[in-house]
Amino acid sequence: MLGNELNRFLFRYFPPPAFLMAPSYGLDISDQSLKFVQLIPTKDGIKVGRYGERKIPAGIIESGKIKNLSRLEEVLLSLRKEGIKFVRVSLPEEQVYLFPLRLDKTGLKNVREGIELALEEHVPMPAAEAIFDYDFVHEDEKSLEVEVAATSSNTIENYISVFRNCFISVQSLELEAQAIARAVVKKGDPETYIIVDFGQTRTGIFIVARGVVVFTSTLDIGGMSLNTAIQKSFNVSQPEAEKMKQEYGLARNALNKEVFPVLLNSVSVLRDEIVKHFLYWNTHKDEDGKQRPPIKKIILCGGDSNLIGLADYISQSMKTPVEMANVWANISDIDKHVPEISMRESLGFATALGLALGDFDYD
Amino acid sequence: MINLIPNHEKKKKVRDFYFRFTAVLLAVLGFCGVAGIVSLSPAYFLSEIKKNIASTSLETQKNEPATNEDKSLSTAVADLKKKLTIVENSRKDRYEVSRKVINEVTLRKMPDIKITHIIYERDTDTGPQVNVLGVAPSRERLLLFRRALEDAGTWKVVDLPISNFVKGSNIEFHLTLTPS
Numbered sequence: 001m002l003g004n005e006l007n008r009f010l011f012r013y014f015p016p017p018a019f020l021m022a023p024s025y026g027l028d029i030s031d032q033s034l035k036f037v038q039l040i041p042t043k044d045g046i047k048v049g050r051y052g053e054r055k056i057p058a059g060i061i062e063s064g065k066i067k068n069l070s071r072l073e074e075v076l077l078s079l080r081k082e083g084i085k086f087v088r089v090s091l092p093e094e095q096v097y098l099f100p101l102r103l104d105k106t107g108l109k110n111v112r113e114g115i116e117l118a119l120e121e122h123v124p125m126p127a128a129e130a131i132f133d134y135d136f137v138h139e140d141e142k143s144l145e146v147e148v149a150a151t152s153s154n155t156i157e158n159y160i161s162v163f164r165n166c167f168i169s170v171q172s173l174e175l176e177a178q179a180i181a182r183a184v185v186k187k188g189d190p191e192t193y194i195i196v197d198f199g200q201t202r203t204g205i206f207i208v209a210r211g212v213v214v215f216t217s218t219l220d221i222g223g224m225s226l227n228t229a230i231q232k233s234f235n236v237s238q239p240e241a242e243k244m245k246q247e248y249g250l251a252r253n254a255l256n257k258e259v260f261p262v263l264l265n266s267v268s269v270l271r272d273e274i275v276k277h278f279l280y281w282n283t284h285k286d287e288d289g290k291q292r293p294p295i296k297k298i299i300l301c302g303g304d305s306n307l308i309g310l311a312d313y314i315s316q317s318m319k320t321p322v323e324m325a326n327v328w329a330n331i332s333d334i335d336k337h338v339p340e341i342s343m344r345e346s347l348g349f350a351t352a353l354g355l356a357l358g359d360f361d362y363d
Numbered sequence: 364m365i366n367l368i369p370n371h372e373k374k375k376k377v378r379d380f381y382f383r384f385t386a387v388l389l390a391v392l393g394f395c396g397v398a399g400i401v402s403l404s405p406a407y408f409l410s411e412i413k414k415n416i417a418s419t420s421l422e423t424q425k426n427e428p429a430t431n432e433d434k435s436l437s438t439a440v441a442d443l444k445k446k447l448t449i450v451e452n453s454r455k456d457r458y459e460v461s462r463k464v465i466n467e468v469t470l471r472k473m474p475d476i477k478i479t480h481i482i483y484e485r486d487t488d489t490g491p492q493v494n495v496l497g498v499a500p501s502r503e504r505l506l507l508f509r510r511a512l513e514d515a516g517t518w519k520v521v522d523l524p525i526s527n528f529v530k531g532s533n534i535e536f537h538l539t540l541t542p543s
Contacts, residue, residue: 017387091367133365149365156367171376173367358364
């Protein structure tokens with residue numbers, strides 16, 4: 001405790017040079033866009049530095065897999081020219097296996113070796129071809145519980161090489177859900193939440209307990225699929241469909257009699273998926289036969305979570321509190337300081353902000 | 364925090380950190396060195412200029428012809444130096460009649476022997492001599508006194524002429540002592 005205070009004091013009044021710190025940008029790569037955020041430590045707390053978004057043409061990344069290395073390098077080189085040298089990158093859920101693992105302490109010499117031996121029981125790939133890392137969840141006298149994330153070394157090598165070719169140093173490759181949880185769940189919060197990351201092409205559903213992501217799932221429903229539904233129903237262009245979606249959303253009023261049922265079809269699929277995970281978590285016991293901590297609320301984030309009426313719809317149909325994420329929960333106090341990014345826009349930067357927070361007190 | 368970067372990349376990052384740390388350290392040390400040189404250089408150049416001025420001034424003074432006053436002063440100093448050398452040389456071989464010499468004689472004498480004179484002589488032929496005159500109660504006491512002086516080792520020669528032993532009592536003696 002005292003050490004932390006001393007560290008904060010020294011860091012505040014005698015900050016190390018930026019060259020030594022290698023301040024990194026949070027870089028959220030999805031199939032259609034690339035978002036980056038820089039967080040800067042100041043005397044008054046953490047402030048947002050540079051941030052932005054670059055569109056990624058279709059076909060370069062598909063479901064998190066890099067399909068065209070050279071074209072992605074072109075996009076990244078434009079960032080490098082703007083002075084982005086160090087990044088923390090997120091990996092999409094589709095490419096990562098996340099599972100809890102209990103290791104007996106008897107005969108356990110090395111945690112990594114213990115995980116490596118059990119890895120092939122949980123992921124469909126040889127241990128030699130996998131790259132994994134873990135977080136401690138719980139420890140008792142006989143065993144320790146860890147949350148393991150594993151992915152194929154090919155995927156990682158693809159990501160690393162594309163950044164290496166662009167002369168950008170990757171400080172960390174993290175699970176997207178982990179980055180979002182770091183941004184939207186207050187540090188030290190022991191409660192359990194469902195986080196719904198409603199993106200353009202897909203939606204991630206994560207369960208976070210004691211600040212650790214314990215479950216992830218991905219749905220092929222996103223803002224784009226809502227646009228497509230509107231386009232088909234009203235025979236309008238994509239920009240017009242986007243405008244109608246933004247204007248009417250799921251608001252139940254006289255003006256919105258036509259769009260509401262169109263959007264409801266897609267959104268109800270999302271609601272059903274959330275309900276499925278919600279019920280499973282609350283009704284099934286864990287591997288030790290213990291009751292899981294109940295889910296307190298559902299947190300919405302992602303660029304398309306601003307859809308009018310979405311939070312109310314999910315909340316009313318599930319009888320559970322639903323709220324829009326506060327991505328500044330661990331960055332600054334929004335009652336005292338107006339964030340540089342608007343609340344509406346910031347929901348789309350949750351991953352990038354969570355990644356950038358990795359530089360601060362979380363390593 | 365779960366970080367899926369391969370282990371060799373993590374090790375490379377640690378190496379990179381120490382590389383940057385070394386670079387920062389060298390840069391700071393270099394900056395301190397340059398700052399030190401810059402801040403001290405005015406003082407160095409100033410002192411160098413002052414030294415040159417002093418040397419030039421000294422050279423100029425050396426090359427200037429001496430004035431009459433300086434000449435007479437130099438003559439007076441040389442004369443004084445010469446005199447002082449003579450005085451010092453004369454004192455070098457001089458035998459000092461000090462309390463030590465008197466003590467050597469008086470402490471060796473018996474209580475019944477009376478010393479009336481102690482005379483110091485300096486002859487160029489014989490060298491320094493101390494003549495002791497006094498009265499001894501008997502011949503035996505006088506001989507004893509002579510032996511005591513000889514045993515002291517301070518004197519090279521203790522001369523007691525035979526004429527001193529003419530009288531049997533209340534002998535007026537005359538001793539000649541040559542320092543060793």
